[in-house]
Amino acid sequence: MYFAMSASFFTHVRLVGVIGPDCPFDVPGVFVGRAVDLAGLEIRSGSKTFRWAGTYPENMDDRKTDYMELNVLAEAPPKVPASFRDSEYVFLANTAPKLQHELLEQMDHPAFVAADTMHCWITEYLEDLKSLLKRIDCLIINADEAKLLATEFNLVRAADKILQMGPQAVIIKKGESGSMLCNAAGDTFILPAYPTAEVRDPTGAGDSFAGGLMGYLAQSGKSDFASLKKAVAYGTVVASYAIGDFSLTALASIKREDIDKRVENLRKLTHF
Numbered sequence: 001m002y003f004a005m006s007a008s009f010f011t012h013v014r015l016v017g018v019i020g021p022d023c024p025f026d027v028p029g030v031f032v033g034r035a036v037d038l039a040g041l042e043i044r045s046g047s048k049t050f051r052w053a054g055t056y057p058e059n060m061d062d063r064k065t066d067y068m069e070l071n072v073l074a075e076a077p078p079k080v081p082a083s084f085r086d087s088e089y090v091f092l093a094n095t096a097p098k099l100q101h102e103l104l105e106q107m108d109h110p111a112f113v114a115a116d117t118m119h120c121w122i123t124e125y126l127e128d129l130k131s132l133l134k135r136i137d138c139l140i141i142n143a144d145e146a147k148l149l150a151t152e153f154n155l156v157r158a159a160d161k162i163l164q165m166g167p168q169a170v171i172i173k174k175g176e177s178g179s180m181l182c183n184a185a186g187d188t189f190i191l192p193a194y195p196t197a198e199v200r201d202p203t204g205a206g207d208s209f210a211g212g213l214m215g216y217l218a219q220s221g222k223s224d225f226a227s228l229k230k231a232v233a234y235g236t237v238v239a240s241y242a243i244g245d246f247s248l249t250a251l252a253s254i255k256r257e258d259i260d261k262r263v264e265n266l267r268k269l270t271h272f
Contacts, residue, residue, distance in 0.1 A: 003208070051067075054066055089218040090107055097117070115138075116140050139162060139167045143172055159172060175193070192270065194262060200243065210235065212236075
């Protein structure tokens with residue numbers, strides 16, 4: 001949801017996902033008037049929607065998972081519509097690596113594939129995840145997960161070890177400390193988070209970051225290192241809006257021009 005909303009500022013989005021009839025909100029209603037094609041959304045009878053609950057401490061950066069119910073994420077993945085299979089820029093959102101594999105196998109010949117993951121997949125499905133890393137171009141992961149995956153506390157060394165697992169690029173999100181982009185050619189780019197005084201709900205910040213990043217890449221039609229750096233900046237700014245209010249409220253209230261202005265401001269803040 002966060003990814004699709006964020007990416008829709010830049011390009012036409014094809015959403016593939018599965019929910020149960022217990023989903024507490026109207027998914028099509030959320031995207032009315034936006035360039036999001038929901039032909040790949042399956043409402044699976046007899047299943048339950050994925051549930052997650054967590055607690056954020058006062059710094060709003062770390063988080064503790066209180067409970068998680070995989071529900072539909074423990075089942076077969078949704079079918080990718082035939083009209084979606086020629087998509088060139090593909091984001092495999094956070095789900096079981098085996099399901100990410102199965103979704104990727106339904107695509108024809110994507111030009112750039114990025115994936116997300118999380119703690120439980122790293123600890124419980126590591127071999128499936130390592131197999132996936134050999135098939136993708138970019139892994140987007142937070143700092144704690146990167147350390148866990150690489151069994152390495154130093155983030156520079158962790159990024160290098162992850163790159164050795166297969167992807168051509170890795171983006172490590174560091175919360176309020178920004179993000180780090182590294183590629184297999186040895187290039188590194190570090191960008192701080194956008195300074196914002198209003199942080200109300202960090203939930204979905206990572207997916208908003210990924211949506212802004214992938215949306216920009218799809219719009220530009222390029223995924224070289226220079227384009228990735230710009231994409232990181234756009235992802236950073238979109239995430240800075242997402243955290244400013246609960247749920248999708250803040251993202252639903254802005255326009256592309258707002259994002260562009262904040263990106264230009266971020267450029268000025270980081271230029272020396």
